[in-house]
Amino acid sequence: MNGEIGNAPVFVKINEYKTVASTLDAIRSKLADAKDNLGKISEIKSQEDSELKEWESSLGEIDRKVGEINKALFEHPSA
Amino acid sequence: MKKNQQQEEPLFVGVRGPLEIRRNLLEASRGVVESLKRYETLKVTREKKMVAVTNLKKDIKDISKLVFKLRASLPTVTVKSPPIAKEKAITVVKKEPVVKKFVKKVAPVVKKPKTELDKLEDELSDIESKLNSIS
Numbered sequence: 333m334n335g336e337i338g339n340a341p342v343f344v345k346i347n348e349y350k351t352v353a354s355t356l357d358a359i360r361s362k363l364a365d366a367k368d369n370l371g372k373i374s375e376i377k378s379q380e381d382s383e384l385k386e387w388e389s390s391l392g393e394i395d396r397k398v399g400e401i402n403k404a405l406f407e408h409p410s411a
Numbered sequence: 412m413k414k415n416q417q418q419e420e421p422l423f424v425g426v427r428g429p430l431e432i433r434r435n436l437l438e439a440s441r442g443v444v445e446s447l448k449r450y451e452t453l454k455v456t457r458e459k460k461m462v463a464v465t466n467l468k469k470d471i472k473d474i475s476k477l478v479f480k481l482r483a484s485l486p487t488v489t490v491k492s493p494p495i496a497k498e499k500a501i502t503v504v505k506k507e508p509v510v511k512k513f514v515k516k517v518a519p520v521v522k523k524p525k526t527e528l529d530k531l532e533d534e535l536s537d538i539e540s541k542l543n544s545i546s
Binding site for chain 1: 424426427428431432435436438439442443445446449450452453456457459460463464466467471473474477478480481484485
C-alpha cells in the first residue's frame with residue numbers, strides 16, 4: 333500500500349517558486365562556505381599538530397641538556 | 412662559636428668541564444625561550460582555528476534556517492501514516508499512567524532546562540519519525 337502511495341503521481345503547486353529557488357541557491361552557497369571553512373580548520377589543525385610535535389622535540393632537547401648538566405654536577409666518577 | 416666557624420668556612424665542589432656545562436645551560440635556556448616562542452605561535456594558530464570554527468558554526472546555523480525556510484515555502488503534503496505508527500502511538504498513551512505512578516512513588520522529578528543538545532535531539536527524533544511515516 334505504501335508503495336502504491338509512493339508511486340502515484342503527485343502534483344504540487346508551488347506558489348512561491350522564486351523564493352524556493354533563491355533559498356536553494358542560498359543553501360548551496362552557504363554549503364560551499366561551510367566546506368571552505370572546514371578545509372581551513374583541517375589545514376590549521378595539521379599546522380597545530382606539527383607545532384605541537386616541534387614543541388615536544390624542543391622539550392625533549394631541553395630535558396637532555398638538563399640531564400647532562402645534572403650528570404656533570406652531581407654524578408662524579410669515583411676515581 | 413662552632414656554628415660561626417662553620418658559616419665562615421664555605422664548602423666547594425669541583426666542577427669538571429665547566430665549559431661544557433655552560434654550553435649545555437645556554438642551549439637549555441635557548442630551548443626554553445624557543446618553547447615560549449612556540450607557545451605564542453600555537454596561541455595564534457588556535458585563535459585562527461577558533462575563528463574558523465565559529466564561522467563554520469554560523470554557516471551551519473544559516474543552512475539550518477534556510478532549510479526551515481525552504482520547508483516552509485514548499486506546500487505541506489499530508490502523508491498517510493502506516494498502521495504500525497498508529498499502534499505505537501496508542502501504546503505510548505497506555506503506558507503513560509504507569510510511568511506517572513512510578514515517578515510519584517520514587518521522588519519528585521525536577522525538570523532540568525533543555526540544553527542545545529537536547530533540543531537538537533528532539534528535532535532529530537521529530538525528523539526521524541516523519542521519515543518513518545513516509546517510508
